[in-house]
Amino acid sequence: MDALRRNNVTVLGTGSQAMVLVHGFGCDQRMWRLITPAFEACHRIVLLDLVGAGNSALGVYDPVRYSSLQAHAEDVLDVLRALNLHQVVLVGHSVSAIIGMLAAIREPERFACLVLVAPSPSFINDGDYIGGFEREDIDELLEAMDNNYLGWSGSITPVIMGNPERPELAEELNTSFCQTDPTIARHFARATFLADHRPDLPRLHTPALILQCAQDTLAPRQVGEYMHEHLPDSELIVLDTSGHCPHLSAPQATVAAIRQYLVPTPTLKL
Amino acid sequence: MSTASPHNKEQLPELDLRLTQENLDDLYEHAPCGYCTCLPDGTLVKVNQTLLGWLGHTKAELVARRCLQQLFTVGGRLHYETYGVPMLLLQNHVREFSYTLRRKDGSTLPVLMNAVLLRDNDSQPLAVRVTLFNITERRKYEQELLRAKQQAEEQREQLARANEQLVSKNEQLSRINADLDSFVYTASHDLKQPIDNMAGLFQELRHTVTFHDPEATAMLNMFAEALQQILSTIKGLTEVVQLQRQLEQVPVEMIALRPFTEEIIRSLQQRLDEHQASFTLDFEAAPTVCMARSGLHSMLYNLLSNGLRYAEPDRAPHIKVSTTRAADNVVLSVQDNGRGIDLARHGRELFQLFRRFHPEVTGSGMGLYLVNRLVNQAGGRVEVDSAVGQGTTFRVHLPMGGFLPTPSSSANGAAE
Numbered sequence: 001m002d003a004l005r006r007n008n009v010t011v012l013g014t015g016s017q018a019m020v021l022v023h024g025f026g027c028d029q030r031m032w033r034l035i036t037p038a039f040e041a042c043h044r045i046v047l048l049d050l051v052g053a054g055n056s057a058l059g060v061y062d063p064v065r066y067s068s069l070q071a072h073a074e075d076v077l078d079v080l081r082a083l084n085l086h087q088v089v090l091v092g093h094s095v096s097a098i099i100g101m102l103a104a105i106r107e108p109e110r111f112a113c114l115v116l117v118a119p120s121p122s123f124i125n126d127g128d129y130i131g132g133f134e135r136e137d138i139d140e141l142l143e144a145m146d147n148n149y150l151g152w153s154g155s156i157t158p159v160i161m162g163n164p165e166r167p168e169l170a171e172e173l174n175t176s177f178c179q180t181d182p183t184i185a186r187h188f189a190r191a192t193f194l195a196d197h198r199p200d201l202p203r204l205h206t207p208a209l210i211l212q213c214a215q216d217t218l219a220p221r222q223v224g225e226y227m228h229e230h231l232p233d234s235e236l237i238v239l240d241t242s243g244h245c246p247h248l249s250a251p252q253a254t255v256a257a258i259r260q261y262l263v264p265t266p267t268l269k270l
Numbered sequence: 271m272s273t274a275s276p277h278n279k280e281q282l283p284e285l286d287l288r289l290t291q292e293n294l295d296d297l298y299e300h301a302p303c304g305y306c307t308c309l310p311d312g313t314l315v316k317v318n319q320t321l322l323g324w325l326g327h328t329k330a331e332l333v334a335r336r337c338l339q340q341l342f343t344v345g346g347r348l349h350y351e352t353y354g355v356p357m358l359l360l361q362n363h364v365r366e367f368s369y370t371l372r373r374k375d376g377s378t379l380p381v382l383m384n385a386v387l388l389r390d391n392d393s394q395p396l397a398v399r400v401t402l403f404n405i406t407e408r409r410k411y412e413q414e415l416l417r418a419k420q421q422a423e424e425q426r427e428q429l430a431r432a433n434e435q436l437v438s439k440n441e442q443l444s445r446i447n448a449d450l451d452s453f454v455y456t457a458s459h460d461l462k463q464p465i466d467n468m469a470g471l472f473q474e475l476r477h478t479v480t481f482h483d484p485e486a487t488a489m490l491n492m493f494a495e496a497l498q499q500i501l502s503t504i505k506g507l508t509e510v511v512q513l514q515r516q517l518e519q520v521p522v523e524m525i526a527l528r529p530f531t532e533e534i535i536r537s538l539q540q541r542l543d544e545h546q547a548s549f550t551l552d553f554e555a556a557p558t559v560c561m562a563r564s565g566l567h568s569m570l571y572n573l574l575s576n577g578l579r580y581a582e583p584d585r586a587p588h589i590k591v592s593t594t595r596a597a598d599n600v601v602l603s604v605q606d607n608g609r610g611i612d613l614a615r616h617g618r619e620l621f622q623l624f625r626r627f628h629p630e631v632t633g634s635g636m637g638l639y640l641v642n643r644l645v646n647q648a649g650g651r652v653e654v655d656s657a658v659g660q661g662t663t664f665r666v667h668l669p670m671g672g673f674l675p676t677p678s679s680s681a682n683g684a685a686e
Contacts, residue, residue, distance in 0.1 A: 026353040031360065094352075137344040144345030146416055147368040147409075193348075215311065217339065218351050242311035244351045248359040249310060249395070 003078035007048040008055040013040035018085045020046040024094030025192045028054025034251035052184040061184050073102035080110050091115040095192040104206040114208040118244050120219040122196040130222045138193045201230035208234045209261040215242035304402035310395035312337030326374035343370045358387045380409035458507035506636040520562040527553040534570050544578050547587040556593035556600040559668050565644045572637040577606035599667045607661040
């Protein structure tokens with residue numbers, strides 16, 4: 001299937017350099033709407049939905065393939081190839097910060113730099129590493145998801161899985177924000193929260209900005225610092241906001257931080 | 271209109287009085303649901319008594335000290351951070367989130383949460399108002415549902431697997447069956463030529479060689495008989511395979527039973543030189559059946575010739591051939607008054623190839639095997655009743671519906 005349709009790609013803006021924004025777990029490309037207006041004038045904005053989320057082609061969601069984040073990274077590269085993009089700025093939130101990192105490790109020439117919004121290479125505590133959660137916590141999240149999808153899932157789920165020839169089913173489902181097929185959501189949650197990509201950090205040679213929220217239960221300060229320490233070419237900015245979605249809770253600060261990172265300061269230019 | 275509705279007039283003041291007595295503070299504090307308000311980051315700023323009672327916390331322990339998310343178990347906390355907060359910021363409300371509260375004593379309470387986001391004059395997020403409902407019983411019921419759903423899914427998978435196995439077993443059986451056919455064919459074919467040679471040589475020997483042993487004549491006759499038996503076995507085997515192959519191509523047709531059966535009886539009487547036997551034919555209930563002509567012929571021929579050959583030695587054979595109608599079947603019965611078969615002993619082997627139950631009568635052991643196979647091929651089945659010394663009844667159930675002729679082949683019939 002055509003990558004642009006598969007990932008429901010939207011292109012906005014007029015700039016020469018492309019800025020690709022990839023949403024995190026639990027939402028879709030609409031979560032960037034407070035950020036994109038600030039960059040439309042100087043960037044070509046590319047928005048996409050990860051397969052399984054938003055208005056992506058839910059029918060092509062293959063649980064075996066998408067049990068690893070690498071599959072999503074390949075999808076992102078497919079989109080860049082389809083649009084013939086090089087030297088892009090990739091802004092990835094949470095799990096998509098990792099997806100962006102994996103894509104940049106594979107094909108570095110396509111990326112100028114990465115903006116990693118509230119990233120975490122591994123959510124689970126492991127020895128000295130503080131991920132923030134125990135394995136049982138993640139199991140409980142999966143259960144909480146089950147409880148929350150109880151009401152509306154039954155009639156829709158069996159139809160959508162494995163119906164690539166009927167994309168209208170997916171559209172019907174996604175009339176409201178960030179709701180997706182519960183089976184896929186659960187599966188994606190597993191791929192997201194059980195992944196451990198700490199060993200990949202030193203393999204990234206693309207410059208990266210880490211946007212760390214001051215109080216974030218999902219990606220605590222120590223995690224941002226760990227990322228900064230292990231990414232060869234990274235900068236860490238702590239945003240004075242709480243929660244896991246600074247692009248929603250503190251959009252102006254988020255925009256300012258990205259701008260400052262992208263535009264070299266005048267003193268350096270001289 | 272003071273007199274028009276005296277009831278209203280008298281009751282209204284009473285109602286008003288009750289309403290004015292409703293204290294809004296009290297309603298907030300002791301409403302039958304939990305209320306709280308928090309800052310956009312979750313910090314609690316107001317909690318009602320109902321919720322405090324559920325949690326076992328005091329107001330001082332929570333306000334400005336704890337976040338809404340921290341009231342939930344970890345799963346709910348993660349869900350709220352990844353899904354609840356973005357939803358609130360994007361659409362200003364969330365509805366029917368199913369979470370679990372963690373009480374001060376460690377126990378839990380299932381709740382359903384609705385929340386709205388308030389914004390200030392500059393549209394900046396100001397506060398979140400949260401309503402929580404105790405859903406203890408409902409949660410149990412929901413979990414039953416979830417369990418049932420999981421079970422149903424597991425069973426569906428098991429069924430699918432079982433089905434796959436069946437399909438592959440079926441394919442395997444079909445292959446084996448085809449192999450068996452070609453084996454029988456090859457065997458009969460390969461045996462036929464040497465046996466024919468033997469028969470020819472033996473014939474030649476009898477003409478040219480003289481034996482002096484007085485028992486030679488008897489032995490020669492026995493030899494001839496044995497040769498005949500082998501030849502008829504081979505012939506039978508060939509017939510089994512050829513019929514099977516033919517039937518795969520021959521179309522089914524409507525066949526009038528009476529003339530068809532009468533023709534078979536005539537040829538049988540000539541062949542077996544049997545003129546003592548009597549026949550009763552009754553096809554009133556179903557005068558026709560739908561089957562391949564050669565198949566029906568072979569089936570009836572075998573059943574009728576069995577009836578004649580396995581007659582009680584001191585009783586003239588009587589065979590009754592008749593039809594009845596069942597729900598969507600025609601039942602064709604062939605009833606004789608012959609020796610009968612001990613079904614308790616032989617019933618299971620009745621339709622197997624080369625099984626014989628009356629060694630004193632010559633036969634190849636292929637007739638009933640062939641009958642059963644032909645009937646199965648036509649989508650039907652065979653039933654047997656038998657009493658030793660009294661007789662046997664074969665009931666052949668043939669389907670009516672699915673085996674009607676195709677439109678093209680029924681064109682002749684329709685024109686009549």
